[in-house]
Structure formats: C-alpha cells, structure tokens
Amino acid sequence: MGAAVGKPAFGLADAPRTHAEERLAVAEHALLQWTRSPGADSGVWDADASYTNRGLLAAVDDVLLLAEEDPFPLPGASSARRRLGSAVGAAASRMVEEFLRVRVWDASPLRVAVDGLALASSGASLLVFPSAGDGTSAATSGGQADASDGTRSSRASSGVPDEVAALLEGEVWDELHLVRPAGVSVLHEIALRMVRAGCTKDLFRAFPNAPCDVLDRFLSILRVECSQRTTEAVIKRWTTVAKIIGKAIVAMRRQLHAQSPGAFDSFRDEYLLAIAENRILILLEFADGFTSITSHEKLVYMLGMYEALSDAAPSLLLLFSGARKELVAERTQEILTKLAGAMKIMVSGVVAKVRGDCPRAPGAAGGVHPLARDAMTCVQLLARHRTTLDLILAGGGGERDAAALVAELIAGLERNLQGKLALACADAGGSRHLFLANNVSFILNRAADAGGVASLLGGAWAARRRGRLAQHVASYVESSWGPAVALLETPACGRGKPAKILAEFNAAFTRARDSEVCRQVPDPALRAAMRNAVSGMVVPAYCAFLQKHPKLGSSVRYTADDVAESLSELFEGEGADGRK
Template sequence: MDGALAVAMSRLMDEFLLLRVWDASQLEGKEGLRVAVEKLSVSLASASVGSGVWPAFPTGGTTSTGELSVSTTDELRASGRSLSSWPDNALTTSVDGTFSDDLHLICPASLPVLHEIATRLDRPFLAANRVNFEDAEWWTAEDMVKRWILATKLVGKVLTVMQTQLMAQECGAFDRFKDDYFMAIAKQSILVLLKFADGFTSTRSPEKLIYVLELYGALDSSAPSLLPLFTGKHGELISRQVPVVLAKLERALRAATGGLVAKIRTDSSRAEGVGVHPLARYAMTCVELLAPHREALDLILANAGEDPAGGAEGVASFGGLVSELIAGMERNLEEKSAVACAGGSLSRHLFLANNTSFVLSRAADAGVASLLGGDWAARRRGRLEQHAASYLEASWGPAVACLEAAAGGGGKPARALAKFNAAFEEARGSQAGREVPDPAFRAALREAVSEMVVPAYGAFLEKHPKLGKSVRYTAADVAQSLSELFEGDTGMAENRW
C-alpha cells in the first residue's frame, strides 16, 4: 500500500507540475517570450550580414598550412558588434518597458485546480523539482550562443515578474506551495543556463575566446539580479553553482589567451608581397575584439599566477596581453621578411613599413595605443620612419645619384640624363605595382619620393638648359608619374609610360 501510494503521489506530482500557474500564451504566442528572443536573434543576425560573420576570431585556417582566414576581418571590424552588448536597447524596450507591463504570466483559471490538488499534497513531494521550464529544442540552432546570452538576460527579468505576480495571488491551499513552486521553476531555468555555459568551460581554443568571454560577461553581469530570486536550499545551490561556472570559464579564458599568444608567435605562414600580412590583420582584429572586454580580462588575467593551467607567461592584464600579441606578431613578421626578402632589402623595408603603419593605425582605432603608452607608439613611429627612409634610398636613390654625379662634374650632362632616365624608368616600373594600403601612409610615402626626386631633377634641367630634345620628361611629368605610385596592380596597369 505504501509503494502504491508513493507511485500515485509521484504521478500526481507530475500532473501538478505540468499545471503551470503561468499563462502559456505569454510564452508561446505571437508576442511571447520565445518569439521575443527569436526576433532579437534574427535582428542581431541581420545586423551582422554586412560583416559576413559573427564577432568571433577568424577561423578556417591553420598555422601549419599558414592559412589565416582573415578575408572578412576588415568588415568584421567595421561592424563593431558584440554579442552581449548589442541587445541591451532592444531588451529595454521589450522587457524593461511596456512589454513587462503587459506581461501577465499568471493564469487565473489554473488557481482553483492548483488549490484542490494542493489540499491533497504534502510539501516534501515538491522536492521532485521536475518542471521542464525550458524546451531544449529551441536551443539547437547554430546561433545558440547568441540565444543563450539573450535568454540569460530575459530569464532573470521574466522570473522577477513571475515571482511578483505569483506572490500577489490568493491561491487558497496552494499558498503553502507558492514559494517552493516558484523556486522549482526558477531553479530549473537557471540550471539549464548554467549547464550550457559549463559546456564551454572545457574549451582551450583561441578561436572560441570571444564566445567564452561573451558567455562569461553575460553570466557575471546577470548573477547579481538572479541570485536574490532564490532562498533556502535553492539559494544555497545556485549561489554555489554560479561562482563555480564563472571560475571554470575564467580558467578556460586564461588558457585560451595563452594559446592565442602562442599561435601568433609560432605562425608559419610565408610573407608574400609587400602589403599587410594576414598575421598582422589577424592579430589586430583579435585586439579589437578583445578591447570591449578589457575590464573582465584585467580581473581574469590578474589571477593567472594562482591558476595551475596559467595563461600566457607574464601576462597579468589586458594591456599586457595586447603588448604580447603585438610584440609576438612583430617578431614573427621580422623573421618572415628576413627569409622572404633575403637579398632584397627594398622589399623588406616596404613590407615592414606597411605592417608597422597598419599596427599603429589599428591600435589607435581600437583605443589601445594610449593604454600601451606614448613610448610604445613613439618606438613604432621611429621604426616606420626608418623603414620608409631605407626604402626610399634603395629604390629611388640610384636615379638621384645619376644627377648628383653630373652636378659634381663627374660626367657629361647628356650622359647623366640618359642614366637618370634609365634608372628612373626602372625604379618606376618596378615600384608601380607596389601596394601601400593605408591612405595616409601612401600619401606620405608618395610625397617623400617626390621630394627626393623632383627637386633634384628640376634643378638639373635648369642648370643644363641646352639639353633640348634630350629631355624626355619635364619635372611636371615626373611629379605626375610619382603621384600615381603604390596603388598595387591597378596602378601598374593604368599608369604606364
């Protein structure tokens, strides 16, 4: 008889928990919470279509093959999106504003039924806590991380509304169970969220770093409003579980940052051409994506010394991480250029100048240049000037030297002019296809070339007016030709002499 009673009460408990006190239409209808999450997810996805990808680190390549997938990093950078920060305004209007005023979660018709059942139940049976508040099916889309962040923000707000409305009802005998009943719903909801977040605590992949940071940030910011919802043993359970998951996420993040530094240091892709290398784009995109999480990373990395798994050696702050990422990338590019441009200092200097200019520009855009300090920027500006000067001397110096030799009495003017024409045409022919991607640096480099060549050529022509028909180009022709440099293959095809 005792066994049969236990089975009967257990089945009755199942039915009791299925008779939810909230109005299901508020969850499932056209304006329900799930639809709200769906709409926010779709809006967020639509906003990222222009960038082509979500703001996670570029993937699709390996360091062993040297294929860093960074073709979309400029578009990604321009989108400026963050999984956790973007929905705030949308959430304010849909949950904090009029939406919450119209959100009537309590279904009055359920209350008499619950009262009748409650008169036949004892409190201990409520410990079953078998409410399946979250339908797992809607979590299975590819954008589950986005949905989780949205759901974490929504669940805390909705549970607060549900608790307020439930406690305001007169439910007869069910009043004895209201708090336990709400605790069962709330606990199950939060445990589902925590279980999902906990699934990311085992990752150590640098490519997952941003996703884990977004998960960590959403959970950390939501915890202060979620924890006060729970009391008694439920409160103790959730209060233990949340810090545990956060601590595990922190450890995963420290390991991932160490992996990211190592990946950039050891990238084995080759340097081809003189433009910005994919490794530089990858590293600076990582810096820009990490920048919004500066405060969280400062706290997480500060504890690296206490973590056996550790992180990047010597990195104890966001600033330290950025410094290591950029320094590792620069050393790697130095090595690549030395191998790829062996015997060709001209190409090496332009390659390093392009990449140094790129780093300075992107560091300023990401707001980390000031964090790294004035000396950091000054050193790189000095390197940029040095590489630019070395490039000018190697590429255009020989042409100017022909004119200087004639000025010093080292040859006949006509012969010097012929040598200059040959050297200038060779230099321009070889440099016309060179690319300088940054507009500001391209303009500065063009001006430097022009200032080096045009005045010297103009002065030579003025000094030797009898050259007559031997003069193939005027000083204006030379200046115009130099103003079209550094456009890459397009410039080479469109600006032939």
C-alpha cells in the same frame, strides 16, 4: 465521468454498509477510473485551465471531506480507514498531476523574439585566427562589428534581431504579460486541496518540473543548436539566452505576485524559485559542456559566456536563499572557475600563434600581411573584454593582465614581421621597408580605431611606433629612389656629357617608377605621405639638374611637372595604369 455499479475500488470485498462507506466507494471508483487513463485528456482542468470534468474534482473533494469528518472512528472500521487513507493519497496524487498539466506561464508574447533568435544568422565571425577552411576572416569582423571603447558590448552577439536586443536591454519586460491569471486560479484550487490532504510536501517536490514555456522556449533553442550548429553559434546563443532568462525570472516573479490572492500565495515563492533553480542548473550544464574547449579560436566566445554568467549571477542569486542559494552559487562558481582555466590555456595558444605563425608570404606587393590583420583583430576583440581578462589572468597569482597581454601580442607580431616575414620580400632594401611601413601603419591605425586598445597601450607606445614608421618611410625612399637621384647629383667628371647622365637617370627613374607604381599602400594617409617623401627627394634634384644644364634641349624627356605627376600615381597596387 460518474460512479459506475460494480465492484468497489481499492480492493473492496463487500458492498458499502454505511452512507460514509458508500460515498467513499463512489469516490474511489472515480479516482480509479482516472488512474486508468494516463495521458488522456480526462483531468479536472485542461492545459488552458478550463474545467473538463467537474465530477473528478467532486470526487477529490468528497474524499478530503470524509477525511476531515473522520466517519470511521470505531475499531472495527480499520479497513475503511485504510481505504480512506489510500483514497486521500490518490486524490493528492491526482492533484499533483493536475499541477503538472496546467499552463501558468504564457510564452506567446515572446514568440517573435524566440523565433528570431532561433533563426538569426550567426553574424560576423569572432573567431581568433580562423582556419582557412572556415570561410571567414577575423579581419572582416574585427573593428567593423562595432567601435569599441573597451567596455563590454550591450549585446551578446552580433546580428541579434531587434526583439531580442530589446529583451537583453530590459526595455519591454513591463509590457509583456507572461502569466496566465486562469492558470494561477487553478494553482489556488490545487493548493487548497493539497493543504486539506496534508500533502504539501508532495506538491513541493513537483515544483521543479512544473511547465514554464517562458523559460523553456529559450532553452529549447540550445537543445536544437547543440546538434545543428557550430560551437561558436551555440556559445553565442547560450550567452544571449542566459541574459534573457535572468531578466525573465525577475519579470515573472513581479507578475506572479501581482495576481489575485489565494491559497497558493504561501507557496508561490518556493514554486517560482524551484522553476528558476531547475532551469538555471540546466543552463549551467550547457555551460559546463564547453569548459573542456581549449582551442584559442574560441577565446572571444568563451569570454562572452564567462561575462554573461558572471553578470547574471548576482541578480539570480538574490532570488534564492538557504540551501538553494548555496547550491546555485557553488555550481556557478565551479563553472566560472573551469571556464577561466580553459581560457588561460586559450590565451597561451593565442600568444604562441602570434609569435610563431608565418603561414603565408607578405601581402600583395608588400602590403599588409594576413597575420597582422588577424592579430590586430584578436587584439581589438580582447580589448573589449579587458576587465574580465584582468580577473582571469590574475587568478592563481599570475602577473599578466589585459594590458600586458595586448602588448605581448603586438610585440610578438612585430618581431615576426621584422624577422621571418620581412625576409620573404623580394629584396632586402625598398621592398622590406615598404612592407614594414605598411604593417606598422596598419597596427597603429587599428590600435587607434579601437579606443580600448589605445588606452591599454598608452601614448608612449604609439609615439615609438610613429617614429619607427617615419624611419621605414625614409629608408624605403633612400633604397628605392636614392640610386636614381644619385645619378643627377654625382659629379659628371668621367661620366660623360649631361645628356648621357640624363639618359641614365631617365632609364633608372622609369624602372623605379614602373616597379613601385605596382606596390600597394592600402592606407590613404600613408600613401600620400610616401608619395610626398618620394617627390621631395626626386623632384628638387631633377629641377636642380635641369637648371644647371639649360642647354639639354631635346634631350629632356620629362619636365619637372611630368616627374611630379608620375610620382603621384605610386602605390596603387597591381593593375595600376593597366600594368600587370
């Protein structure tokens, strides 16, 4: 765009009378035409740092050169000096606009990871005690998501794509070219002119709003998900994005410093830190939006958010100094404090849930109760965050830590199982003991499967539960099979002939067998132990009776082997042998 003939810009009433005034008028006109085309692609450089109008840059340079030459020193030239000052301000303003247009950062190497994170399924649910309407079971996610030793998981959420996992684990940042050298060259050009204009403060004020696709692409995922996904999905994505942004800023700083030197070098740290501060504060605002959540179902997600923020904070704060560092540190601590307060409420909700919840009758045929599954899933998930739980629960002088919380949850569960839930069994004898044996075994196994839980509870805790389990097994065998065996061991005096006693036993044994074969013992080890215990009571007594009465002959319906084989089919659950 060249100079046009006509009225001079910026309020000129007379035509230029000197060469300097004529140069100023031409530059003014070019700058004014530029100002009248907001949003049009008529800048000096396009977004890809290519020249689109060198004439505009020439106008800026001529205005700055005139200001350096000071061609209007005489008192009568005050109007021209004012015009020149306005032109310098306009030129600086145009340079700021150019600064906000140019693309310095290239997110294309991250496209696959960004798309993968945006589209990835939310993975296994980590809800603590999901409601029936959620369509998910905490039991399906607990223990099977990954075997935990009580340390923090290296990934923020389950089911993240491989490309995202690589970013989280820091494997690929040195291979990603995130900075555009052509864009940095434009920054040098702009900085040179802003220094000449004496308007570097105006440039500094623009730094926080500078485009940065590398960070903004990930933040955009949160903006979309806040309106389209569940709270759990957003928290999980936030946790992932927070970790990635922390690593990305470090990589961006390293790559920016590796570029060819120029006029922007003295500004580049302030520039990058302003971008980082702006995006981190946006990230913190997202986190602040979740601090009002107190539903205990979200506890595990909130722990992940707390850990992501507390883990990223030290490395992020190393980037800052002075007032900027103080602002980010204070805001971060404010969010952490609010998150901790919300999670204390959630912990109390989890404890109350385990202590008081009896939503359903015992599982099929005295199996593992859903509350036991949900509670142990909760325990396993919380054990992974024991360090964070210790920190949160100790705040404010609290005496509870992660170990105490886990022990309290399991103790509340056991009281619930032994009290209200056990009473719902069909009888107060064998069914109750079978139900308790199943659930004690389940608790033991889940605690052992998760190393973090076992280490929190200690060996003495497990030994006591194994003792209880043995007692429940023995009580079950005595209640359910003892009456039939007692028929063989009671003296025959007054009860009739041995054949009649055998017939009574056969009837009692058949009833017990038909009833107990449909009982469910999900754990293979416990099922084998209970079969052995039953067989150990019944088969020797039966053998002894047959040996004592060898003349029974055709009255013997079952051989000892038949009885043993029949007992080997116990505890398969409903549908065993086609029954029920």
